[in-house]
Amino acid sequence: MPLPTINPTQTAAWQKLQAHFEQMKSAQMQDLFAADAQRTAKFHIEWEDFLFDYSKNIVSEETLALLQDLATEVELKSAIEQYFGGGLINQTENRAVLHTALRSKQTAPILVDGQDILPEIAAVKAKMRAFANSIISGAHTGYTGKAIETVVNIGIGGSDLGPAMLAEALKYYTNHLRVHFISNIDGDHVQELLKTLDPETTLFVIVSKTFTTQETLTNAQTIRAWFLQHASQPDVAKHFVAVSTNLQKVQDFGIAPENIFPMWDWVGGRFSLWSAVGLSICLAVGPDHFEELLNGAYQMDTYFKTAPFEQNMPVVMALLSIWYNNFFGAETEAMIPYNQYLQKLVPYLQQGIMESNGKRVGRDGQPVSHQTGTIVWGEPGTNSQHAFFQLIHQGTKLIPTDFIGFKQSLYGNKEHHDKLMSNFFAQTEALLMGRPEAPGLSPFKVFTGNKPTNTLLIDKLTPTSLGALIALYEHKLFVQGIIWNIFSYDQWGVELGKELANSILKDIEAAQMAPHDASTTFLLKKFLS
Numbered sequence: 412m413p414l415p416t417i418n419p420t421q422t423a424a425w426q427k428l429q430a431h432f433e434q435m436k437s438a439q440m441q442d443l444f445a446a447d448a449q450r451t452a453k454f455h456i457e458w459e460d461f462l463f464d465y466s467k468n469i470v471s472e473e474t475l476a477l478l479q480d481l482a483t484e485v486e487l488k489s490a491i492e493q494y495f496g497g498g499l500i501n502q503t504e505n506r507a508v509l510h511t512a513l514r515s516k517q518t519a520p521i522l523v524d525g526q527d528i529l530p531e532i533a534a535v536k537a538k539m540r541a542f543a544n545s546i547i548s549g550a551h552t553g554y555t556g557k558a559i560e561t562v563v564n565i566g567i568g569g570s571d572l573g574p575a576m577l578a579e580a581l582k583y584y585t586n587h588l589r590v591h592f593i594s595n596i597d598g599d600h601v602q603e604l605l606k607t608l609d610p611e612t613t614l615f616v617i618v619s620k621t622f623t624t625q626e627t628l629t630n631a632q633t634i635r636a637w638f639l640q641h642a643s644q645p646d647v648a649k650h651f652v653a654v655s656t657n658l659q660k661v662q663d664f665g666i667a668p669e670n671i672f673p674m675w676d677w678v679g680g681r682f683s684l685w686s687a688v689g690l691s692i693c694l695a696v697g698p699d700h701f702e703e704l705l706n707g708a709y710q711m712d713t714y715f716k717t718a719p720f721e722q723n724m725p726v727v728m729a730l731l732s733i734w735y736n737n738f739f740g741a742e743t744e745a746m747i748p749y750n751q752y753l754q755k756l757v758p759y760l761q762q763g764i765m766e767s768n769g770k771r772v773g774r775d776g777q778p779v780s781h782q783t784g785t786i787v788w789g790e791p792g793t794n795s796q797h798a799f800f801q802l803i804h805q806g807t808k809l810i811p812t813d814f815i816g817f818k819q820s821l822y823g824n825k826e827h828h829d830k831l832m833s834n835f836f837a838q839t840e841a842l843l844m845g846r847p848e849a850p851g852l853s854p855f856k857v858f859t860g861n862k863p864t865n866t867l868l869i870d871k872l873t874p875t876s877l878g879a880l881i882a883l884y885e886h887k888l889f890v891q892g893i894i895w896n897i898f899s900y901d902q903w904g905v906e907l908g909k910e911l912a913n914s915i916l917k918d919i920e921a922a923q924m925a926p927h928d929a930s931t932t933f934l935l936k937k938f939l940s
C-alpha cells in the first residue's frame with residue numbers, strides 16, 4: 412500500500428496551529444514556567460535510561476495537542492506500521508525501508524517480495540561474527556603469517572560516516588585493532604594514510620552498496636595497486652573483503668565470493684551501519700558489543716512503534732522541530748553532544764536527516780508549498796561554547812538546540828565530568844532565562860533568553876544507549892518526512908553532480924572541452940592551463 416498523499420497545510424490541525432502560532436509567537440517561556448509549576452513534570456519523557464526534558468520550548472499543552480492532532484491527521488500510525496512492515500515506502504525507487512529488520516528480535520517473518528528476510532540477515536551476522544573473531548584472535552593471518560593489526564574502511568557517504576562515527580563513539584569499547592577510514596577521492600588523503608600502513612598486517616574493507624561509486628572504486632584500485640607492490644595477486648584474498656549488494660561487480664574487482672558480505676537494496680546507505688556496512692566496527696569493538704548496539708536500536712524501535720504519541724520521544728522531537736521549522740520559520744537547528752566521543756555524531760546524522768528530508772516535491776509529485784528538510788549542525792560541548800554559541804545566545808536567529816549529555820563518564824573522572832555537566836546545564840538555563848536589561852547594564856551584555864532547547868540526559872554512553880540514540884533520530888526524521896508529505900528514502904539530489912563530474916572528467920582527460928556554462932568553461936580553461 413503506498414503512503415497516502417496528504418498535504419499537511421490543508422489539514423484542520425495545521426490551520427489551527429497557524430492560528431495558535433499567532434498567540435504563541437511572542438510567548439515568553441519564563442512566563443510559561445511561572446504560570447505552571449507542573450510544566451517540567453508535564454513536558455518530559457522518561458524511557459529506559461533516557462530522560463528527555465522538552466519543557467524549555469515555546470509551547471503550551473495546546474501546542475502539543477495540536478501537533479499530535481497533525482500527526483494523527485497525516486496518518487502517522489499506519490505509516491509507522493508500513494515502515495516496520497516492509498511497505499514500499501521508498502516509492503520512487505520501489506523499495507522497502509527495512510534497516511529496522513537488521514536489529515529486529517522478532518521471530519514473525521518480515522517479507523520482501525514474499526520472502527522472509529530474517530534468515531538472510533542472521534546468516535550475514537553469523538558470517539560477520541565468525542570473521543571478526545578470526546581477525547581479533549589472530550587466527551586469520553596476512554600473507555606473511557602475521558596477525559592483522561589495522562583495518563581500513565574504504566567507502567563514502569553512508570558506507571563511511573556511520574562506521575567512522577561509531578569508531579569514535581565506541582572507542583572506549585575497542586580492542587587492539589586500529590581502524591582507519593578512507594573516503595574522499597582526494598589522492599593526498601589516500602597517500603597520507605598509505606604512508607602509515609604495513610601491508611602485511613592490514614585488512615581492507617571495501618564498502619559500497621552499489622559498488623559503482625567513483626570515490627570508493629578509485630580509492631580501492633589505488634590501494635590494491637599499492638598492496639600489489641608488496642605482495643602478489645593470490646595474497647589479495649587475505650587482505651581485501653567487500654560489503655555490497657552488487658556481488659557481480661565485487662567479483663569483477665577480484666574479490667572472491669567467500670570474502671563478500673552481502674547487503675540488500677532495502678537498506679538505505681545512510682541507515683546501513685546496522686548491516687555488514689558496520690563490519691569495521693564489529694571488528695573494532697567485537698561482535699558482542701556490535702550486537703548490543705543493535706539491541707539498543709531495537710529497544711528504541713519497539714518503543715517508537717508502541718508508545719502513544721504524547722509519550723513517544725521520536726514523535727515529540729519531530730513535532731517540536733516542525734513547530735519551529737514551519738511556524739516560527741527557524742532556518743536551522745543545532746545538536747550539541749556534551750561528550751567528545753560523539754564528535755562525529757552530527758556529521759553522521761546530517762546525512763541521514765538532510766539527504767532524507769531535503770526534498771521539494773511532495774508525494775503527489777507536485778512542489779510543496781511548505782518548508783521541508785531541517786538544516787542540522789553542531790559540535791560537541793564545551794568546545795562549541797567557545798566557537799559558535801555567541802550567535803545562539805545573542806544573534807538574531809532562532810536556533811532550537813538539542814543538548815545531549817550523560818550522567819556518568821566512562822573513566823569516572825568526577826572533577827572533569829562535574830565541570831562538563833555544569834556547562835551542559837548552564838547553557839540551557841542561560842538560553843531560557845537570558846539576562847534582562849537593567850539599569851547600568853550595557854546593552855551588549857543583555858541576553859533576551861527565550862531560546863528553545865531540548866535536553867536528553869542518558870545514564871552512560873554504552874553500545875546499547877548509542878544504538879537507541881541513533882535510532883531515535885532515525886525515527887524523528889521519518890516522522891517529519893511523513894508529515895511533510897515527502898519521500899524520505901531516495902536521494903536523487905546527489906545524481907546530477909555525479910553525472911556532470913563524469914562528463915567534466917572526460918573533458919579534463921582529453922584536454923578538450925564540451926560546451927559548459929561560461930563560468931565553468933572559464934574555470935576549466937584556467938585549471939587546464
Ligand code: F6P
Nearest residue numbers: 568569570619620621624680905
Ligand atoms: O551520493 C549519495 C550516496 O548514494 C549515499 O546515499 C550513499 O551512502 C553513498 O552515496 C555511497 O554509496 P555506495 O555505498 O553505493 O558506494
